[in-house]
Amino acid sequence: MxxxxxxxxxxxxxxxxxxxxxxxxxxxxxxxxxxxxxxAVLGAAGGYVYAVxxxxxxxxxxxxxxxxxxxxxxxxxxxxxxxxxxxxxxxxFPYIISSEALKRQIADDLGMETVPAEISASSVEDTNLxxxxxxxxxxxxxxDVLQSVIANYPNVAQYIxxxxxxxxxxxxxxxxxxxNSSGARGRLVKMGAAGLLAGLLIVLYFTLNRNTIxxxxxxxxxxxxxxxxxxxxxxxxxRNKRSPQALNxxxxxxxxxxxxxxxxxxxxxxxxxxxxDAKTFLVTxxxxxxxxxxxxxxLAISLSQMGANxxxxxxxxxxxxxxxxxxxxxxxxxxxxxxxxxxxLEEAIHPLKEAGIRVLPQGENAERKRSLLHGKQFAAMxxxxxxxxxxxxxxxxxxxxxxxxxxxxxxxxxxLFVVKQDYAxxxxxxxxxxxxxxxxxxxxxxxxxxxxxxxxGHYGYYGRYSRYGYKRYExxxxxxxxxxxxxxxxxxxxxxxxxxxxxxx
Numbered sequence: 013m014x015x016x017x018x019x020x021x022x023x024x025x026x027x028x029x030x031x032x033x034x035x036x037x038x039x040x041x042x043x044x045x046x047x048x049x050x051x052a053v054l055g056a057a058g059g060y061v062y063a064v065x066x067x068x069x070x071x072x073x074x075x076x077x078x079x080x081x082x083x084x085x086x087x088x089x090x091x092x093x094x095x096x097x098x099x100x101x102x103x104x105f106p107y108i109i110s111s112e113a114l115k116r117q118i119a120d121d122l123g124m125e126t127v128p129a130e131i132s133a134s135s136v137e138d139t140n141l142x143x144x145x146x147x148x149x150x151x152x153x154x155x156d157v158l159q160s161v162i163a164n165y166p167n168v169a170q171y172i173x174x175x176x177x178x179x180x181x182x183x184x185x186x187x188x189x190x191x192n193s194s195g196a197r198g199r200l201v202k203m204g205a206a207g208l209l210a211g212l213l214i215v216l217y218f219t220l221n222r223n224t225i226x227x228x229x230x231x232x233x234x235x236x237x238x239x240x241x242x243x244x245x246x247x248x249x250x251r252n253k254r255s256p257q258a259l260n261x262x263x264x265x266x267x268x269x270x271x272x273x274x275x276x277x278x279x280x281x282x283x284x285x286x287x288x289d290a291k292t293f294l295v296t297x298x299x300x301x302x303x304x305x306x307x308x309x310x311l312a313i314s315l316s317q318m319g320a321n322x323x324x325x326x327x328x329x330x331x332x333x334x335x336x337x338x339x340x341x342x343x344x345x346x347x348x349x350x351x352x353x354x355x356x357l358e359e360a361i362h363p364l365k366e367a368g369i370r371v372l373p374q375g376e377n378a379e380r381k382r383s384l385l386h387g388k389q390f391a392a393m394x395x396x397x398x399x400x401x402x403x404x405x406x407x408x409x410x411x412x413x414x415x416x417x418x419x420x421x422x423x424x425x426x427x428l429f430v431v432k433q434d435y436a437x438x439x440x441x442x443x444x445x446x447x448x449x450x451x452x453x454x455x456x457x458x459x460x461x462x463x464x465x466x467x468x469g470h471y472g473y474y475g476r477y478s479r480y481g482y483k484r485y486e487x488x489x490x491x492x493x494x495x496x497x498x499x500x501x502x503x504x505x506x507x508x509x510x511x512x513x514x515x516x517x
Contacts, residue, residue: 036226037219039434039464044218048211055207056200063199069190070130071151073158076143076182079105105142108169109133109161117164122156129157141181147191155186224434225441231431231458234438235445240284240428240457241277243307245464246270258339259306261313262367277307277459278314281428284456285403292394292404293426293456294327298412298444302432303461305333308407311428316368320402323361325372327420328409332374338367346375351389357396372397391423411444429458 041048108114115127129148135141144161148154162178225231231239246266248257257263261271285291295308305328312324325347326334335341345360363370397404408420427448431441448455 032227033219036222036434037215040219040222041212041215044211044215047214048208051207051211051214052204053207055210056204059199059201059203059206060196062203063194063196067194067196068149069194070147070149070192071154071187071189072145072147072184072191073151073154073187074143074145074184075158075162075180076141078141078179078181080177080179105135106133108165109144111168114161114164114168117167118157118160121160121164127157129154131157131161151187155184222434223438224436225431225438225460226434228460231460235441235458237429237445237455238457240280240459241273242433242460242463243273243277243303244269245462258337259310260337260339260367261310261317263339274307274310274314278311278318281311281456282315285426288426288454288456290426291402292398292406292424293428294406294408294420294424294453295428295430296408296411296444296448297430297432298410298436298441300331300410302410302430302435304410304430305407306337307428307430307459307461308405309334309337312369312403312405313367315403315405321400322369322403322405323372323397323401324369325397325404325406326374327406329374330409334371334407335373338364338371340364340366344373344375346373347390347393349375350393357393357400361400370401390420394423411447412440425452425454426456427453428456430461431458432461433463435462 109131110133115131118127119125129146132145132147134143134145144158146154146158146161148157165178166175225234228239228242231237244267246259248265259266261274281293285293295304295311297304309324312322316322324334326332327347328334344362345355347357347360349355350357350360360375361370361372394404394406406420406424429441429445429448445455
């Protein structure tokens, strides 16, 4: 019984790995499908061109006849002259047709040095019924060689089987069409299939050699860090130019699954912050284009929806994206103006009533003011912000690209790391995490962003995989779990009980 249980336990991961491999293959195929198509087209085109260029048509002229051999009583007139005689004729006739003696006579007859044609003979078993076939590249030449064979055969045959006479039954005449096709269609199909197979093998190669983060379990197995949750990809259908495209919780076109995913990350994040007795944290990633600014904005909005006072700071000096994600511009002064003494902190903080948060943008030209991040004034400003809000969310540049994040870590001790599914290499992510650890910052956890369901139906949503879909749940204030049937997005009140009772990833 124990052995059966152990076998069942070890067999289950193999199924999950197989499904995961299929999912990964499908995702790579969706990105590299053009390579597969290109190789299939090139293979088909190459095969077709090769078949056409190497095609050498031949024309076949033939005649069918019987052979009557002269005896003491004259020529035998019957088609069948006995089994022994027919067998002897069947063996001898092809030999005579292919003999050099006959070919020399044909060449002399046609005025050529050699016979530029292929001559063959066949017979019907147990009869003296024979067929001569001549193949040549020219239809008239094939017919002329055939006529020469008929005319000169008796002269050669009389030395071997005696005097014979050919009784003609059927003749092709001068052939009008080639006896062979170019085979272009078949070659096109074969080479196209070969190109398709080569493309699929290339996709398989990239699938097996991907060294990225694909699912929640990869964080513990590859990075030895904790994943706070997964955030699905959201694609907007273009209706018109005025349709809102901003990917934030304020957009009514954002799916409920995305909203629920952000709330779950928020729940686990708040619990980590409570354990650390911290209220300020930075959001970063290993490389650009992983969606860290989008995660930072939506976490700030989600924190405000549970009743918290939130300030969102845009510290990505190279590529500020907070206002773009929010779909609105705070305008006016920013924290760089505060650091240069042009305005006070309260004046630089801009409330966004629709989002329920306050935003501290950059303000002045960031490229010339990067050195301000090194000063004590910036650290003092962060401490002051912590006193003005329940949570301070700081969007920073990718840690693997610029040193700004490591500079900021000197005054911000907590970090949330965003990883886009199947994007950055594990080595790059590890380098970023090592840099954070080396700077003394504490990692609250990671977020797997832009997750997609695979071809087998797996979803990285809530860390639960299912081939048959999923059912969403929300943790209420009492800590109990209830089925989520809400269709309208409603502001959440204080979820402090949820923060302490929610299950860990």
